[in-house]
Amino acid sequence: xxxxxxxxxxGKPMQHRIKYHEELDALRNDLLRLGAMVCETVSRGxxxxxxxxxxxxxxLIAEDAVxxxxxxxxxxxxxxxxxxxxxxxxxxxxxxxxQKLVGELERSADLMVNVCxxxxxxxxxxxxxxxxxVITAMSREANKLLKLSLDAYAQSDAAxxxxxxxxxxxxxxxxRDMVEEIFAAHAANEIDLGAAVQLALVARYYERIGxxxxxxxxxxxxxxxGWLPDADRLESSSGPSVxxxxxxxxNIVEQVSGHTRDRxxxxxxxxxxxxxxxxxxxxxxxxxxxIFFRNEFxxxxxxxxxxxxxxxxxxxxxxxxxxxxxSGEEMSxxxxxxxxxYELRSLPVMVDDExxxxxxxxxxxxxxxxxxxTRRDFVANMSHELRTPVGAxxxxxxxxxxxxxxxVVARLSERLHRESFxxxxxxxxxxxxxxxxxxxxxxxxxxxxxxxxxxxxxRVRQSAVSHHITLETEATNDGLTIFxxxxxxxxxxxxxxxxxxKYSEPGSTIQLAARSLxxxxxxxxxxxxxxxxxxxxxxxxxxxxxxxxARSRQTGGTGLGLSIVRHVVRNHHGDIxxxxxxxxxxxxxxxxxxx
Numbered sequence: 001x002x003x004x005x006x007x008x009x010x011g012k013p014m015q016h017r018i019k020y021h022e023e024l025d026a027l028r029n030d031l032l033r034l035g036a037m038v039c040e041t042v043s044r045g046x047x048x049x050x051x052x053x054x055x056x057x058x059x060l061i062a063e064d065a066v067x068x069x070x071x072x073x074x075x076x077x078x079x080x081x082x083x084x085x086x087x088x089x090x091x092x093x094x095x096x097x098x099q100k101l102v103g104e105l106e107r108s109a110d111l112m113v114n115v116c117x118x119x120x121x122x123x124x125x126x127x128x129x130x131x132x133x134v135i136t137a138m139s140r141e142a143n144k145l146l147k148l149s150l151d152a153y154a155q156s157d158a159a160x161x162x163x164x165x166x167x168x169x170x171x172x173x174x175x176r177d178m179v180e181e182i183f184a185a186h187a188a189n190e191i192d193l194g195a196a197v198q199l200a201l202v203a204r205y206y207e208r209i210g211x212x213x214x215x216x217x218x219x220x221x222x223x224x225x226g227w228l229p230d231a232d233r234l235e236s237s238s239g240p241s242v243x244x245x246x247x248x249x250x251n252i253v254e255q256v257s258g259h260t261r262d263r264x265x266x267x268x269x270x271x272x273x274x275x276x277x278x279x280x281x282x283x284x285x286x287x288x289x290x291i292f293f294r295n296e297f298x299x300x301x302x303x304x305x306x307x308x309x310x311x312x313x314x315x316x317x318x319x320x321x322x323x324x325x326x327s328g329e330e331m332s333x334x335x336x337x338x339x340x341x342y343e344l345r346s347l348p349v350m351v352d353d354e355x356x357x358x359x360x361x362x363x364x365x366x367x368x369x370x371x372x373x374t375r376r377d378f379v380a381n382m383s384h385e386l387r388t389p390v391g392a393x394x395x396x397x398x399x400x401x402x403x404x405x406x407x408v409v410a411r412l413s414e415r416l417h418r419e420s421f422x423x424x425x426x427x428x429x430x431x432x433x434x435x436x437x438x439x440x441x442x443x444x445x446x447x448x449x450x451x452x453x454x455x456x457x458x459r460v461r462q463s464a465v466s467h468h469i470t471l472e473t474e475a476t477n478d479g480l481t482i483f484x485x486x487x488x489x490x491x492x493x494x495x496x497x498x499x500x501x502k503y504s505e506p507g508s509t510i511q512l513a514a515r516s517l518x519x520x521x522x523x524x525x526x527x528x529x530x531x532x533x534x535x536x537x538x539x540x541x542x543x544x545x546x547x548x549x550a551r552s553r554q555t556g557g558t559g560l561g562l563s564i565v566r567h568v569v570r571n572h573h574g575d576i577x578x579x580x581x582x583x584x585x586x587x588x589x590x591x592x593x594x595x
Contacts, residue, residue, distance in 0.1 A: 030074050035150040037067055038109045039143050045112035046139035049119040057116040064113050071106040075099050097219040104212040111205040118198040121350055125195040128185045134178045138206040141171040145213035152217055158224040161217035171210040178203035183274050193361050194347040281362030285319045298362055307334055315360050318346035322358030341369040392419040446481040447489055449514045455490035460498045468506045474513035482521050482592045484572045492568035495561035496588050500527035521592050528585040537578055541566040
């Protein structure tokens with residue numbers, strides 16, 4: 001950026017003026033060299049972050065000292081020229097702005113050092129492809145803004161400098177995109193909370209580099225036109241005095257700081273809105289353990305007082321653990337009903353390998369715990385249910401081979417038939433469950449409720465008669481229908497009637513009823529049997545789960561009947577409700593939507 005005009009400086013000889021211009025040119029060249037070094041740091045810092053090289057990260061952090069040394073040299077030279085040469089007008093604005101430009105460039109380099117430190121703290125953590133793409137795009141935009149701001153300075157282009165604010169909007173949008181990708185990746189368990197926090201900081205660092213580039217543009221506008229951000233011009237037609245210029249500097253700093261604070265506030269608000277939508281609790285504490293942020297879930301308003309106190313105590317303990325630099329994890333189970341499980345995890349927030357805060361995540365893992373328990377039970381029960389009859393068949397067959405007593409052979413043959421029948425039923429029920437889980441609706445049609453009841457009662461009629469159990473079917477409207485698969489619906493009701501017969505005392509009654517309820521049809525099966533304990537109601541629809549295993553084996557049950565019922569109801573977009581009392585009986589109600 002050249003000096004203004006060829007008129008000699010008042011009171012200075014021509015030789016002195018030439019030296020003065022040479023000093024200004026040297027200052028300008030040093031500033032542009034500093035800018036090029038910062039742009040190179042942005043590019044290299046991004047490569048270090050994405051490649052995860054600890055050696056390169058340490059090297060780049062160490063090289064920041066070179067930038068700091070050049071920055072101090074430029075500042076010292078500008079102050080020296082200002083004091084010794086007594087410049088006026090544009091030269092004075094140039095020197096004042098140079099000191100600020102150096103600060104903007106130096107802070108940009110410091111931000112890339114912070115990016116490298118964040119990468120060092122995330123060493124080994126995987127990045128999703130989308131996050132890598134956004135980081136690359138943010139680095140590219142930040143570097144572009146820096147280079148454009150330096151071009152505006154080198155070419156004395158006030159129009160280009162003014163346009164930087166609009167160009168910076170793209171970097172702001174990328175920051176918002178980055179926040180969304182971070183929370184999406186964390187919700188999908190692709191990155192942990194510590195990496196999510198560090199990546200959010202990295203995104204903010206890149207955005208702030210863009211802010212510094214915009215600030216450089218504002219300094220260029222000040223040099224060229226005397227423009228000050230959001231303030232009246234302080235320069236009169238005769239030009240300001242040195243004192244006036246120095247008094248204007250706090251105004252410039254305040255205006256630029258306000259501009260940055262507005263951007264920071266907007267970013268924080270967007271982050272808080274994103275955190276509020278998470279299906280988990282997030283708590284953040286400072287280095288003293290004082291909690292300064294909770295999202296809605298973490299306020300624990302949805303818990304009763306006892307549960308809230310227990311969770312709060314565990315949360316405080318985890319914060320203390322995190323402030324020692326270690327992560328922690330706790331489980332909290334509330335037996336209800338309904339039973340609920342929560343997992344609490346804490347992570348330290350590290351800066352320069354020192355804990356400066358802590359985060360705690362509270363996650364509802366009730367469904368995950370239930371599925372894990374169901375899977376464990378299924379594997380155990382599956383092996384048991386198949387191994388038991390197969391083992392019995394093997395032993396019985398071996399005994400038959402070596403025995404010629406007709407009475408023993410007859411008895412063993414009957415046992416062999418019973419075990420093979422039991423094994424066949426188990427396999428058939430498993431195949432039926434597999435077919436039901438496919439959710440095929442190709443065979444759906446309007447099915448008469450009377451036909452469903454007829455199929456179900458026919459299935460257990462012989463067993464009911466032998467146990468002196470009466471089946472009563474409430475008279476139904478001949479036109480009452482359900483849109484669905486007749487075989488599935490008959491199987492569901494048949495399983496309920498079969499269970500009712502097995503768990504009812506001889507001489508009792510089983511009632512089947514149906515009624516129309518506006519947009520739905522309700523079927524119910526009621527017995528006066530042994531009933532189901534309240535503590536078991538949540539699990540009776542699980543595969544192989546039996547309330548009374550001994551009685552189930554005696555009656556030949558597979559433990560899959562109610563699981564089949566649940567799948568049939570789900571396939572037909574309905575719901576199932578159970579009312580039961582021990583010693584008084586049970587009522588199962590199935591509700592299906594009309595077509």
